[in-house]
Amino acid sequence: MLKHLSVTNFRNYLRLEMEFPPGLLVLVGGNAQGKTNLVEALYYLSTFVSFQAESDRQLINFLVAHEPLAVARIVAEYQRGLVEHRLEVRLIVENENRHTAPRLRKEVLLDGAKQKLADVVGHFSAVAFLPQSLRIIEGSPDDRRRFLNLAIGQVRPDYTEALVAYTRALQQRNALLKLLAEKGGEADQLDFWDAEMARSGAKIIHARVQAIHELEKLAAPLHRQLTRGKEGLACLYQPAYDPYPTNSSQYRLPVHVSIDREQLSLSQIQEGFLEALQKHRREDLQRGLTTLGPHRDEVRFFSNGLDLTTYGSRGQGRTAVIALKLAELEWVRSKVGFWPLFLLDEVLAELDPSRRQDLLDRLVFYEQAVLTTAEVGLFEPAFLKKATVWQIENGNVLETATAQEE
Ligand SMILES: Nc1ncnc2c1ncn2[C@@H]1O[C@H](COP(=O)(O)OP(=O)(O)O)[C@@H](O)[C@H]1O
Numbered sequence: 001m002l003k004h005l006s007v008t009n010f011r012n013y014l015r016l017e018m019e020f021p022p023g024l025l026v027l028v029g030g031n032a033q034g035k036t037n038l039v040e041a042l043y044y045l046s047t048f049v050s051f052q053a054e055s056d057r058q059l060i061n062f063l064v065a066h067e068p069l070a071v072a073r074i075v076a077e078y079q080r081g082l083v084e085h086r087l088e089v090r091l092i093v094e095n096e097n098r099h100t101a102p103r104l105r106k107e108v109l110l111d112g113a114k115q116k117l118a119d120v121v122g123h124f125s126a127v128a129f130l131p132q133s134l135r136i137i138e139g140s141p142d143d144r145r146r147f148l149n150l151a152i153g154q155v156r157p158d159y160t161e162a163l164v165a166y167t168r169a170l171q172q173r174n175a176l177l178k179l180l181a182e183k184g185g186e187a188d189q190l191d192f193w194d195a196e197m198a199r200s201g202a203k204i205i206h207a208r209v210q211a212i213h214e215l216e217k218l219a220a221p222l223h224r225q226l227t228r229g230k231e232g233l234a235c236l237y238q239p240a241y242d243p244y245p246t247n248s249s250q251y252r253l254p255v256h257v258s259i260d261r262e263q264l265s266l267s268q269i270q271e272g273f274l275e276a277l278q279k280h281r282r283e284d285l286q287r288g289l290t291t292l293g294p295h296r297d298e299v300r301f302f303s304n305g306l307d308l309t310t311y312g313s314r315g316q317g318r319t320a321v322i323a324l325k326l327a328e329l330e331w332v333r334s335k336v337g338f339w340p341l342f343l344l345d346e347v348l349a350e351l352d353p354s355r356r357q358d359l360l361d362r363l364v365f366y367e368q369a370v371l372t373t374a375e376v377g378l379f380e381p382a383f384l385k386k387a388t389v390w391q392i393e394n395g396n397v398l399e400t401a402t403a404q405e406e
């Protein structure tokens with residue numbers, strides 16, 4: 001549970017010290033006052049990436065960004081079970097050296113000791129439900145892989161590590177493929193990177209198989225409730241390299257397929273993936289890039305047999321995203337043993353009244369949630385009575401007295 005947050009020079013927050021109440025916190029503020037920035041800061045603590053910025057540099061406050069030493073800092077004090085922790089992230093840019101382009105350095109300290117980023121991802125855990133979360137259904141495969149990566153990364157530190165290793169090996173392999181295609185040379189130079197990709201890629205595939213299956217088990221009943229018993233939800237993993245290839249007649253049995261894939265061990269996947277990479281080598285050489293592997297994976301969501309990405313209505317997409325986000329919350333809790341902080345940035349405004357009410361009704365079950373809104377009128381007075389309501393104004397949080405009484 002989050003107790004305290006300090007923010008320095010992050011976005012439009014020059015200096016913020018803020019206590020967090022347990023339960024529901026509603027932050028009300030007009031346009032461009034810093035609602036999304038605060039949610040971004042909180043989510044950053046759990047993943048060390050921004051859900052909106054292309055580069056971390058954008059996160060440093062404009063006023064200090066060009067000083068010789070520009071530092072943005074986010075510090076959270078929180079409790080995991082009975083143990084108190086303090087997590088600090090620093091974004092540091094040294095603009096002093098005029099000869100080299102300034103680089104951004106990220107430092108993470110847990111309880112005062114410097115840590116490798118990958119080791120502390122998810123130590124402070126949060127689930128973010130944002131207007132752009134709808135892209136999980138409506139967006140590209142990239143959006144869906146991102147959803148998986150952020151969720152799985154929070155519960156398994158080795159996953160983030162595997163992703164980093166995989167991405168590096170993939171880049172190296174692609175560079176080498178290009179070089180070989182242009183200049184020729186011994187193709188067996190690829191062996192090393194094939195092995196690297198197989199090792200880290202297998203970990204990613206293995207984790208995704210499990211995660212998707214577990215998320216589905218949690219999301220399906222939630223989705224059924226949200227649709228008043230009418231529609232189920234199936235999450236279908238479509239790996240680019242499939243360790244358990246299915247023929248087209250099995251295609252309609254996503255649940256069984258995922259159970260079968262779960263039987264595969266990490267080393268079986270690794271061996272199979274390595275073999276497949278070698279089989280694809282000729283094609284990859286012709287195209288100058290790696291065609292197979294988790295960087296091309298897809299996951300699709302089916303409601304009553306219909307692929308929501310292709311055929312779903314906007315409303316169906318929204319319901320599925322609500323179910324997935326609530327499932328993610330429960331999944332993280334089942335894995336790490338503590339409730340993650342639930343962040344909802346202006347999502348209510350996008351929902352019709354009945355979906356909004358369904359979502360609000362569930363929020364009381366979770367330990368702690370932060371909701372932002374430009375329009376406090378979207379909340380029922382009965383809901384506000386259960387919540388703490390504060391204002392956000394120009395990079396400040398004001399604990400204003402509100403109408404609700406204990
Ligand atoms: N690096 C930055 N330094 C200072 N201000 C920033 C920075 N990045 C964004 N902002 C400002 O933050 C404001 C937007 O805040 P945001 O949290 O998105 O508002 P909202 O309350 O509408 O969600 C804008 O006025 C923008 O100029």
Ligand SMILES: [Mg+2]
Nearest residue numbers: 035036037346
């Ligand atoms: Mg906003």
